[in-house]
Structures are given as C-alpha cells and as structure tokens.
Amino acid sequence: MSQTPSGAPAHADMVRLASDIVAAYVGNNELPTEELPGLIRTVYASLSALTDGEVEAERQKPAVPVKKSISENFLICLEDGKKFKSLKRHLRTRYDMTPEEYREKWGLPADYPMVAPGYSRQRSQLAKKMGLGKNEK
Numbered sequence: 001m002s003q004t005p006s007g008a009p010a011h012a013d014m015v016r017l018a019s020d021i022v023a024a025y026v027g028n029n030e031l032p033t034e035e036l037p038g039l040i041r042t043v044y045a046s047l048s049a050l051t052d053g054e055v056e057a058e059r060q061k062p063a064v065p066v067k068k069s070i071s072e073n074f075l076i077c078l079e080d081g082k083k084f085k086s087l088k089r090h091l092r093t094r095y096d097m098t099p100e101e102y103r104e105k106w107g108l109p110a111d112y113p114m115v116a117p118g119y120s121r122q123r124s125q126l127a128k129k130m131g132l133g134k135n136e137k
Contacts, residue, residue: 014051018044062106072118078106085119 021043063081074083091097099114
C-alpha cells in the first residue's frame, strides 16, 4: 500500500479498500442498486476519517476502579469485571494479552499483581511445606 508524505494511505488505496469493504458487504447483504453510491461514499469517508486521525478511539474505562481491583482473595479484571485468583491465563485466552500489555493498557505499575495476594501466600506456604526450592542433592 502506498502512502502520502503524512503516512496516510494514498487515494487509490483508499478507493480500493472502500470497494473491497463494499463488495464484501453487498456479497452478503441485499442492497437496492440506488443505495450503492451512498454506501461507497460512507465507507470511503469513514476510512478517510480514520487515516486522517479525525476519529479518535474512545479510551476504554476499567470495569472497576483500579484501587478496588485488588482484593486479598481475588483480582478483578479491568477488562470485564470478573474475579480471578490469577489473571494471566484469563488475559491470554480471552484477550490475547500478556500481563505486560495489560499493565501498559491500563497504566498500571510494573509490580501490579497478576495473582491474588492471599492465593500467592497460600501457594508459597504449600511449596515450602513440600520442600520445593531447596538445593539438596
């Protein structure tokens, strides 16, 4: 795709993208012929607005306040408000997001926990009881 000096796609590329979108839409939906030019204009205008930066993505708000997302026995996911003992797997499977990406997205500190404090303590005690982490050979 060629670009203008500002980094936006060239007019020909925008027309091609708009026509691809319209073709896909018309291929799966019924549309009166007289409405086709209006649809093309709307799609092209939307694409142009996106590349010109006119449409600024609305910043997503957390499901709960950050301060309330950490509890002794669970963490509340800022994406969907669900409670978990450990967030890492949920973030990967549901949102294809790493803990680092999650922290960055929500402006969280690097030490923001991915495991509930109480659960982490419980697992640590169990590991110590089992003798894990000792170098006895």
